[in-house]
Amino acid sequence: MIVFxxxxxxxxxxxxxxxxxxxxxxxxxxxxxxxxxxxxxxSTLLRAINGLVPHFTGGTLTGRVVVGGRxxxxxxxxxxxxxxxxxxxxxxxGFVTDTVEDELAYGMECLGLAPAVMRRRVEETLDLLGLxxxxxxxxxxxxxxxxxxxxxxxxxxxHPRVLVxxxxxxxxxxxxxxxxxxxxxxxxxxxxxxxxxxxxxxxxVVQYADQVIVVxxxxxxxxxGLPVDIMRHAPIAPPVVELGRLAGWQPLxxxxxxxxxAAGPLRDLLVGRTPALRAVVDSPRPLAQASEVTxxxxxxxxxxxxxxxxxxxxxVALMGRNGAxxSTLLHAxxxxxxxxxxxxxxxxxxxxxLDGRSLLHQVGLVPQxxxxxxxxTSVADECxxxxxxxxxxxxxxxxxxxxxxxxxxxGTHPRDLSEGQxxxxxxxxxxAARPPLLLLDEPTxxxxxxxxxxxxxxxxxxxxxxxxxxxxxxxxxxxxxVADRVMIIADGEIVADGPTLDVVTSSPMFAPQVSKILSxxxxxxxxxxxxxxAPPGPLPEGVAG
Amino acid sequence: xxxxxxxxxLHPGAWWLWALGLAAGASRxxxxxxxxxxIAAAAVVVQARKPDAPWGRSFAMFVRLGVIVIVxxxxxxxxxxxxxxxxxxxxxxxxxxPGWLAGLRLGGDIAAExxxxxxxxxxxxxxxxxxxxxxxxxxxxxxxxxxxxxxxxELGVSxxxxxxxxxxxVADVDRLQASxxxxxxxxxxxxxxxxxxxxxxEGALERSITLAAAMDSRGYGRRGTTVARQRASSGxxxxxLVAAVIGTYGLLAADAPVVLGLPMxxxxxxxxxxxxxxxxxxxxxxxxxxxxxxSPEWLVTGAGVAVALMLTAADWAGMDGLHTPVDPPTWPTLxxxxxxxxxxxxxxxxxAPGLPPSAAPAPRTARDARPAAVAA
Numbered sequence: 026m027i028v029f030x031x032x033x034x035x036x037x038x039x040x041x042x043x044x045x046x047x048x049x050x051x052x053x054x055x056x057x058x059x060x061x062x063x064x065x066x067x068s069t070l071l072r073a074i075n076g077l078v079p080h081f082t083g084g085t086l087t088g089r090v091v092v093g094g095r096x097x098x099x100x101x102x103x104x105x106x107x108x109x110x111x112x113x114x115x116x117x118x119g120f121v122t123d124t125v126e127d128e129l130a131y132g133m134e135c136l137g138l139a140p141a142v143m144r145r146r147v148e149e150t151l152d153l154l155g156l157x158x159x160x161x162x163x164x165x166x167x168x169x170x171x172x173x174x175x176x177x178x179x180x181x182x183x184h185p186r187v188l189v190x191x192x193x194x195x196x197x198x199x200x201x202x203x204x205x206x207x208x209x210x211x212x213x214x215x216x217x218x219x220x221x222x223x224x225x226x227x228x229x230v231v232q233y234a235d236q237v238i239v240v241x242x243x244x245x246x247x248x249x250g251l252p253v254d255i256m257r258h259a260p261i262a263p264p265v266v267e268l269g270r271l272a273g274w275q276p277l278x279x280x281x282x283x284x285x286x287a288a289g290p291l292r293d294l295l296v297g298r299t300p301a302l303r304a305v306v307d308s309p310r311p312l313a314q315a316s317e318v319t320x321x322x323x324x325x326x327x328x329x330x331x332x333x334x335x336x337x338x339x340x341v342a343l344m345g346r347n348g349a350x351x352s353t354l355l356h357a358x359x360x361x362x363x364x365x366x367x368x369x370x371x372x373x374x375x376x377x378x379l380d381g382r383s384l385l386h387q388v389g390l391v392p393q394x395x396x397x398x399x400x401x402t403s404v405a406d407e408c409x410x411x412x413x414x415x416x417x418x419x420x421x422x423x424x425x426x427x428x429x430x431x432x433x434x435x436g437t438h439p440r441d442l443s444e445g446q447x448x449x450x451x452x453x454x455x456x457a458a459r460p461p462l463l464l465l466d467e468p469t470x471x472x473x474x475x476x477x478x479x480x481x482x483x484x485x486x487x488x489x490x491x492x493x494x495x496x497x498x499x500x501x502x503x504x505x506x507v508a509d510r511v512m513i514i515a516d517g518e519i520v521a522d523g524p525t526l527d528v529v530t531s532s533p534m535f536a537p538q539v540s541k542i543l544s545x546x547x548x549x550x551x552x553x554x555x556x557x558x559a560p561p562g563p564l565p566e567g568v569a570g
Numbered sequence: 571x572x573x574x575x576x577x578x579x580l581h582p583g584a585w586w587l588w589a590l591g592l593a594a595g596a597s598r599x600x601x602x603x604x605x606x607x608x609i610a611a612a613a614v615v616v617q618a619r620k621p622d623a624p625w626g627r628s629f630a631m632f633v634r635l636g637v638i639v640i641v642x643x644x645x646x647x648x649x650x651x652x653x654x655x656x657x658x659x660x661x662x663x664x665x666x667x668p669g670w671l672a673g674l675r676l677g678g679d680i681a682a683e684x685x686x687x688x689x690x691x692x693x694x695x696x697x698x699x700x701x702x703x704x705x706x707x708x709x710x711x712x713x714x715x716x717x718x719x720x721x722x723x724e725l726g727v728s729x730x731x732x733x734x735x736x737x738x739x740v741a742d743v744d745r746l747q748a749s750x751x752x753x754x755x756x757x758x759x760x761x762x763x764x765x766x767x768x769x770x771x772e773g774a775l776e777r778s779i780t781l782a783a784a785m786d787s788r789g790y791g792r793r794g795t796t797v798a799r800q801r802a803s804s805g806x807x808x809x810x811l812v813a814a815v816i817g818t819y820g821l822l823a824a825d826a827p828v829v830l831g832l833p834m835x836x837x838x839x840x841x842x843x844x845x846x847x848x849x850x851x852x853x854x855x856x857x858x859x860x861x862x863x864x865s866p867e868w869l870v871t872g873a874g875v876a877v878a879l880m881l882t883a884a885d886w887a888g889m890d891g892l893h894t895p896v897d898p899p900t901w902p903t904l905x906x907x908x909x910x911x912x913x914x915x916x917x918x919x920x921x922a923p924g925l926p927p928s929a930a931p932a933p934r935t936a937r938d939a940r941p942a943a944v945a946a
């Protein structure tokens with residue numbers, strides 16, 4: 026279906042090729058997963074399939090890319106629209122019209138299909154993706170999962186034989202991600218569509234893949250293989266695979282279901298042992314307190330009388346559906362946005378009464394788009410500006426950054442950093458003032474595994490130094506790894522609040538894979554299991570993966 | 571009648587024709603009572619049938635704009651107008667300008683005879699603006715785009731994309747202001763604005779590029795025919811539109827040569843129509859569920875046309891009461907034709923179909939609209 030024949034690609038102005046001498050054959054009806062670090066060339070590979078690279082982006086492509094018999098050298102992306110459907114990373118950015126039904130029809134209108142055909146296909150697609158309920162809704166009012174499904178439906182109505190998706194679940198809560206993946210499964214099984222998908226969240230998708238393509242980056246050759254073979258030796262793997270490797274299960278399980286069937290002996294072995302948790306002060310000195318906080322935007326109530334507190338040295342995870350009120354609570358804690366009722370105190374002050382600099386010394390928030398915080402044109406300037414804002418010694422921010430991300434260079438423009446590097450830079454900018462309370466909004470969106478584990482280490486170090494950390498996230502595996510306490514928020518109210526082990530193991534949606542495999546025993550991470558099995562003493566590095 | 575109870579979007583073209591009819595009627599009178607009744611009629615219809623969408627709320631903005639127009643018109647009259655009449659309302663000190671500026675004056679006494687024409691004139695202009703505002707808030711811009719001739723389609727896409735980008739830009743500015751506070755910086759003042767401008771523009775540019783890529787990969791701009799035929803159709807269309815504009819000017823300007831009037835307009839419209847038809851044949855695009863044109867559309871359009879015809883005919887026939895005498899000032903009276911025109915203007919509040927539930931505004935308004943639907 027898709028053939029890459031000796032393909033190399035060099036972007037204009039670059040000295041080294043992004044992709045070099047790639048030979049790839051993807052047969053019809055397969056679900057192919059593309060993995061690799063941020064910036065390794067995954068997106069370039071995906072966009073080459075429908076000719077956006079190089080027709081739209083520029084660059085020199087040598088070799089041939091042929092999809093369904095059409096060569097991208099002679100066919101522009103619009104001439105492949107009936108063959109290849111491309112779903113962009115942020116679905117909202119690709120919407121042309123303003124309602125669900127019109128968006129589904131837009132591609133067909135461009136292709137000039139007859140009205141009767143369009144009508145029939147729209148109805149079919151609404152049913153196929155479970156969108157019938159929301160057919161009249163404005164796109165701006167949809168939830169994240171609905172938007173993603175509409176974006177898939179919008180390209181699907183043209184009946185493409187290939188579907189290309191760039192990180193379809195990375196911004197979604199676990200429930201919405203399940204919806205989207207179920208829809209994709211259906212396309213592959215029932216319609217024989219070939220799906221090529223890039224995704225960092227391996228734990229969500231690897232079990233569905235027929236083939237995995239690893240893009241190592243720096244123009245090195247691709248590794249292509251069955252998921253089981255690739256996962257057996259992969260340096261980074263989802264927890265289910267790591268647990269399988271630790272326990273020596275054969276064949277290596279990729280799904281929670283397979284792992285559970287193999288896990289009986291391991292469960293027996295673990296009876297009577299308990300996970301080693303990070304040492305937490307029993308009743309930490311309270312740092313921030315929110316009482317009866319209610320926030321409304323127009324007629325919509327985002328928070329309803331929330332009362333909660335955070336103490337020194339705690340890492341608290343805030344979880345819940347997209348739009349449940351997580352970001353609003355973080356904003357209320359830094360005193361941004363409207364507050365209808367209730368009070369917030371951070372270090373004894375209402376954050377809204379503090380002027381800029383004193384606020385900075387009490388609480389810092391890294392927003393969902395860390396790039397929003399960065400205004401300077403180079404990393405060094407940004408660090409100097411942060412020192413000035415926080416009135417701390419010159420070089421403080423730069424020293425922090427050197428500790429967290431030593432590879433970042435002074436002269437780089439913040440926009441040219443990778444997603445993860447930008448997050449770390451924003452984090453250092455906020456940490457320059459050493460705020461006792463640190464808030465993070467969806468820090469792992471679009472982060473690859475190495476950056477994520479680096480972030481987890483940084484957060485644990487901060488908590489050990491007495492900072493309180495509150496992070497809003499969908500990433501259950503990160504929560505299992507770092508959080509001491511989990512708050513689940515739904516429809517503006519806190520529905521669960523307690524130690525991570527108690528809260529997440531009892532929730533089907535927010536339980537990490539290890540907990541699902543070993544339930545009813547309460548375990549959160551592979552590291553905990555490894556430590557419990559290992560003889561007393563320091564944990565060997567290799568087991569932790 | 572079942573057709574009229576069905577809840578659906580009215581064809582946006584019908585709303586525009588209705589509003590233009592009202593505006594044409596308003597341009598024929600200076601009677602403030604008739605003008606105010608027309609505004610009231612437009613407001614009633616907007617209140618009854620406006621959807622819950624960002625553009626649905628633009629009517630109030632147009633009303634404010636109308637008030638500004640009246641105020642400016644009156645101020646210009648007060649400051650720069652020619653002194654006229656003897657019914658002095660306010661006495662102001664005046665400046666006598668040098669001889670070479672004869673005909674202009676600054677300040678001086680304000681008489682009702684010179685003020686009233688300005689008020690009426692401003693009110694007439696405001697009424698026309700408010701009618702346009704009514705169409706703006708009743709007709710969805712995207713639905714209007716779907717009815718645009720294929721030749722203008724690409725122009726229309728850029729307009730709609732721009733319309734959806736504006737609210738996003740506002741959201742971006744808010745977000746970046748919040749970010750400045752997070753860094754402990756000032757959130758107002760010139761430095762804050764300068765600091766936020768670059769990231770906002772960068773964000774907008776990035777979004778446009780993403781959108782362009784998405785549209786390209788979904789088949790936007792696929793061509794069915796040759797470049798030469800495209801050029802021919804665009805040429806006809808543009809030339810025709812230019813001719814139509816000149817024709818309209820000729821028709822309205824009293825001292826323009828006759829040939830620039832109606833004949834030019836007819837030729838222009840015909841040429842543009844030919845271009846649009848040709849372009850329509852060239853385009854591979856098809857339309858998904860175009861808005862139908864049924865009896866409610868005819869009734870709404872008819873209401874607008876009736877208003878325009880009634881007031882124009884009455885004006886041509888020289889009927890009393892359409893122009894309120896200002897010298898000496900008298901109280902305006904309401905002519906029967908004015909009352910009838912305003913009643914006709916308000917009928918779409920009943921004859922237009924109710925909006926589909928997803929687009930209807932608050933439940934309260936929906937309840938208000940129900941008796942009207944039953945009456946229809």
